[in-house]
Amino acid sequence: MVEVRSAAATNVRQNLAFYGAVALLVALYLVYNMLHPRGFSAAVLIQNSNESVAIVFLAMAQTVPVLLGGLDLSVGAIMTLANCIASEVVHGSPLQIVLGMILTLASGTAFGLVNGLIVVYGRLQPIIATLATGAVAVGLALFIRPVPGGNVDDDISWALTNDLYEFVATYGFFNADAAWFQPVAWIPVPLLIVVVIAFGVWLPFKRTVTGRTIYAVGSAEGAAYMSGLPINRAKIAAFTLAGFFAACAGLYLAIQTSSGNADITQAGAYTLNSIAAVVVGGTSLLGGVGGAIGSLVGALILRVISFYFRIVSIDPLLQPLVEGLVLLVAVSLGAFRTLRVKNQLNLFR
């Protein structure tokens, strides 16, 4: 027992930033529901989840290159590309829909792989390589969809953006009114998708040697090399995984809006917000510390803050200002580390 407790204490101490973010999110969301006229209702939860999925996936995408010590400026663009591809292919027979979704995710993943190959074998810095490939991705998206629109299957749109009850009822898997199903019927499908991908993809990946190498490279690349770790493989995998998560975001956006839109401004804004979410979620921009689950929480925090503007009578024009202040506070908490450094030269290493 004592051992379990001390292991838990170690875990909390090592992940203070993460648990702090979780506590902040819980507090913010509770207060939000109290202030909301229809607070604590399924409708509010579903709406909020729908509006959060894309940025959550994008924040997770950004996390992986950041853990390496780099930045991926193309995640928003890959999301936009996937969004446009999905708006062309996610319709028709159920088999066609599934194939269309796989094709969408595969294209985003492939684009991430190309990013990784360019960074490793082109020996470019991630930030500039992805700035260029991001522009390419938006260009491709515009080519696929010069004007907003498209055709996404209505049933899947409806089923994936509501609660589990509607999901089951739409496709008639079983009687959605069955008594045993009721305790979970209220859960929003978007929330479930995020949880399944986050815990089903990220957590196992973190436990592979490749995943751990990403942390090692971000923390001390020299030590990683001296330990004989597969550095190139880890870098390529990091960008590939980022591409996959970004494609998840794009696919969901298409399903949610029933359309595709090659919006350059939106791609850029999403990319910058993903960086903010990563930082708020406790991942260090220097690399080596943090994780995608933290970024998930960070993205939700940023979203909840923006929800407040709908129910509190503040001028919505103040929204960017408040978000900026929150970000500053969050980031300065991370700067306490520098107070402990004894050799000031080490601050620059």
Place this chain on the structure above:
Amino acid sequence: MPNDNPIVQLTGVSKHFSGTRALEGVDFSCSPGTIHGILGENGAGKSTLIKILSGVLQPDAGTVQVGGKTVRFSTPEQAVASGIVCIFQELSLVPDLSVADNIFIAAPPRKFGLIDRRAQHRRAEELLARIKCEDVDPNSLVRELSLSRRQMVEIAKALGKNPKVLILDEATSALTSRDVETVYGLLADLRADGVASLFISHRMHEIDKLCDMLSVFRNGQHIETFAKGAHSEGEIVKLMIGREVTAHYPPKPAPTPKPDYLKIEKLAWEGQLKGIDLSIGKGEIVGLGGLDGQGQKELLLGLFGVLRGLQGEVAILDRACRPSSPAEAKGDAMRIALVPEDRKTEGLMLAMSIADNLLAASFGRITDGPFINGEKARQAVTEGIAKLQIKVASPDDIVSTLSGGNQQKVVIAKWLMTDPDLILLNDPTRGIDVGTKQEIYKLIRELADRGKTILLYSSDYAELIGCCDRVAVMYDGEIVAKLSGDAITEEAIVAASLNVGTQAHVTASGAHHG
């Protein structure tokens, strides 16, 4: 003798780095079930030898055989696969990962392709128990551990790879005495299991206690291998020196008593400086000797305001001198300059022009209000270049286009431009040509003659002998010998550096001076 069936054998191995030789035609072998000590001065080629064995560097010529088979490692992984495991001097641990993650970093136990954390945790505990580090929690992050504990984790990591040849490069330097005993016991166990250990250490008594065989290296060459006890300590020190002084040094003035300028008392920092007492007179050149990493660098950084949490007293002319940053240290109140160890990262901004680099520390002198006065800047640059005779085509060239010697001159000129009274030099002649070295020696003497106070750390003993009025030799964060006048000999410095008492005690009479 044990050499009948060597586990590792090097034949004619050479390695050159841009013109300088690090190893030259080295033949070396070691046998299973022995502990083999490797001795040599700074730059004797020990590190290069280890790096070749462990796959970090590839030899230019010669062959490496492991267990009778010729091998050529191009990465550290390949060396580990052949059973050669090295515990590096610069730790190879990843600070943000846990102890267990680090121990099994390259080949963790796996279940269904994923890392089996439970098994990893258990095996980490077993390994830590084997080196009596039960108090280290496998879940704690490496960056939370003390230096000594980190070093023990490094040893556990090496053990986890089941080595046939274990290389310990100064692996005991950071350990507490209790841990050192544990490592001794471990090495004896490994010897009984038939593992060959290569043991590099600067602590003579350790080598004496542990090793069966000793090899001495000097100037990149293998000098001799012999069984322990075949030579006395004094003879070993002679084997390690054995070279002539080739450079020419400016004549030293007759020693005259000089009033104290800088006075250091009981200076301590983070276990790396353990109570330094030293006084330097105005116009005096004092050398800092000793092997690399005994606290010399920290002493210079501490005086220059880089370290936080210093304890003890430092005074210039009886006024307390404790700058909180280099900016304060170079200011008018203290007038300190530091020529740093690594000119490529700390001395120069490599991508900027020669002129910008020269002016970097003394913008205060060439500005009118907030603006840089172009005419004053040009004049200052011209003077700086002329004073040190830096060979440049144009001051606007990028500084990285210069040769190493001229780059170093730029660093020195940059600091002289601030007109300092106390000049700290951290190995200023490392890696530069003989001609430039002699110019720098001459310059240092001229500066002293003009009343500047100089503290010079050098890894080259000959330089300390040739340049310095007095020499303080450091060992493990302390000054173990102060030599002056004729007592500054290579033997005395080497003996003091190893902290062994050959002739050092006799000649260290100069210690009373400061």
